[in-house]
Amino acid sequence: MEFKDLISHCKEYGFVYPSSEIYDGLSAVYDYGPYGVELKNNIKSYWWKSMVQMHENIVGLDAAIFMHPKTWKASGHVDAFNDPLIDNKDSKKRYRADQLIEGYIEKIEQKIEKDVEKARSRFGESFDRDHFVHTNERIIERQKEIDAIQNRLAQSLKNGDMEGLKAIIDECGIACQESGSRNWTEVRQFNLMFNTQLGNIAGEEGKLYLRPETAQGIFVNFLNVQKSTRQKIPFGIAQIGKAFRNEIVARQFIFRMREFEQMEMQFFVRPGTEMEWYHYWKEHRLKWHHALGTDTRKLRFHDHINLAHYANAAVDIEFEFPFGFRELEGIHSRTDFDLSEHQKLSGKKMQYFDPELNESYTPYVVETSIGCDRMFLATVSNALREETVPDADGNESQRVVMTLPPALAPVKVAILPLLKNKEELTKAAGEIFNNLKSSMMCQYDEKDAIGRRYRRQDAIGTPYCITIDFETLENHTVTIRNRDTLLQERVKISDIKSNLADKVSIDRLFD
Numbered sequence: 001m002e003f004k005d006l007i008s009h010c011k012e013y014g015f016v017y018p019s020s021e022i023y024d025g026l027s028a029v030y031d032y033g034p035y036g037v038e039l040k041n042n043i044k045s046y047w048w049k050s051m052v053q054m055h056e057n058i059v060g061l062d063a064a065i066f067m068h069p070k071t072w073k074a075s076g077h078v079d080a081f082n083d084p085l086i087d088n089k090d091s092k093k094r095y096r097a098d099q100l101i102e103g104y105i106e107k108i109e110q111k112i113e114k115d116v117e118k119a120r121s122r123f124g125e126s127f128d129r130d131h132f133v134h135t136n137e138r139i140i141e142r143q144k145e146i147d148a149i150q151n152r153l154a155q156s157l158k159n160g161d162m163e164g165l166k167a168i169i170d171e172c173g174i175a176c177q178e179s180g181s182r183n184w185t186e187v188r189q190f191n192l193m194f195n196t197q198l199g200n201i202a203g204e205e206g207k208l209y210l211r212p213e214t215a216q217g218i219f220v221n222f223l224n225v226q227k228s229t230r231q232k233i234p235f236g237i238a239q240i241g242k243a244f245r246n247e248i249v250a251r252q253f254i255f256r257m258r259e260f261e262q263m264e265m266q267f268f269v270r271p272g273t274e275m276e277w278y279h280y281w282k283e284h285r286l287k288w289h290h291a292l293g294t295d296t297r298k299l300r301f302h303d304h305i306n307l308a309h310y311a312n313a314a315v316d317i318e319f320e321f322p323f324g325f326r327e328l329e330g331i332h333s334r335t336d337f338d339l340s341e342h343q344k345l346s347g348k349k350m351q352y353f354d355p356e357l358n359e360s361y362t363p364y365v366v367e368t369s370i371g372c373d374r375m376f377l378a379t380v381s382n383a384l385r386e387e388t389v390p391d392a393d394g395n396e397s398q399r400v401v402m403t404l405p406p407a408l409a410p411v412k413v414a415i416l417p418l419l420k421n422k423e424e425l426t427k428a429a430g431e432i433f434n435n436l437k438s439s440m441m442c443q444y445d446e447k448d449a450i451g452r453r454y455r456r457q458d459a460i461g462t463p464y465c466i467t468i469d470f471e472t473l474e475n476h477t478v479t480i481r482n483r484d485t486l487l488q489e490r491v492k493i494s495d496i497k498s499n500l501a502d503k504v505s506i507d508r509l510f511d
């Protein structure tokens, strides 16, 4: 299924709408519809349960979006949370200079892949990819070009060298996708923080920022939480909340938004033990993704070569979105940078007294940070497909289905009386609905033929459909249809809850 079809499916079925659509929308801002909010809440519950409930040394926090402006000075965001911006003078289209260059590199990579595929079909079974890419001259040349550009890109970004970025764009002859021209402005730094004004205080004094990450709320509360919960290091603080970034280019639906949600956990450790914990969280977080049944080939680690000034190790968990492998989650070893900077600027001690070592120190931090909306997009793109299945008469028919893990599905079970104008059936269905609704999200639907109702449930990923038919009236049984196998099982009404509760529970993901 193409990406544009996924976007229209999300809108048509009440998952995601463009924000303020009657005014033609607001760029890179989206609203979650009735099924979207359920799916998003389930993703958040799965994360919260796995991080907070299942770790006795991790506790939660819900910090405010507004923070004292000095927070962002200390964290480095005021001075350095910039992206390099460039405009094409002919199309007036705006780009991130680093992304233009990465796009150019991707094109070379695609050329390499083409050569590899050609060779694979020529050599057949005996084809050795590794050997081929290391010996084929054309590929070696292309790889050299990639390495050289990547090096220059990393150096320029690290040194804030905007002219260096411009030089790469010029030398590679990168053109605007829209106008095809190479008529570019200079590259300049663009700060990604939104700001607003506090009450009646004018000027710089009253300048407030919308937080660009949730992490700083955790850092400034580190000692409050440690003291009130009497946690001993190592321990973590987890938070789910909104973050805001004035992204220069945001064209990939909910992948890159200007208002989004993050699920972040900061793990405070003894200095010197951070690499151990970094590896622990790397593996633990990958397992969290795998437990959803995601094809392992769609997830990969991508180590950062070009480390941020505060990090001594960093890796992304990348997911293969419809537009290629992109960052879904980041795991960063942030050293004691944030706590130390807050200590300097606030003049307040941000240290922990370690009773076992009998000394105080500024803890090191390992962070896991995942975008809730990106996880939503990954989940939907993983689940949504069009397929051919046998219909009730044994003929082939097309269906659009979301094979969501039942624990994440917005609606767990649909309750469908076979006919809507037979009161005995609708009454029995109503009773089943009332009996189940406190345990799981149910939906009652009596409109249209049963086949069409199944299709509607398939399209929103409902794992189970209960049908109440004439046999129900005779022997108090119903059929439960499985979304994926299409098999129908007869179950006693009194057994429905016990039959389904476990199958749709988040606990199943921890098996």
Ligand code: ATP
Pocket (backbone or CB within 6 Å): 213, 245, 247, 254, 255, 256, 257, 258, 260, 261, 262, 327, 328, 329, 330, 369, 370, 371, 372, 373, 374
């Ligand atoms: P990118 O390189 O894609 O801009 P980033 O490295 O700036 O991402 P982080 O600062 O590490 O991202 O943020 C942690 C997580 O927050 C990311 O892995 C991503 O899932 C999510 N995230 C960041 N920016 C956005 C955004 N604009 N829209 C949606 N999610 C985002």
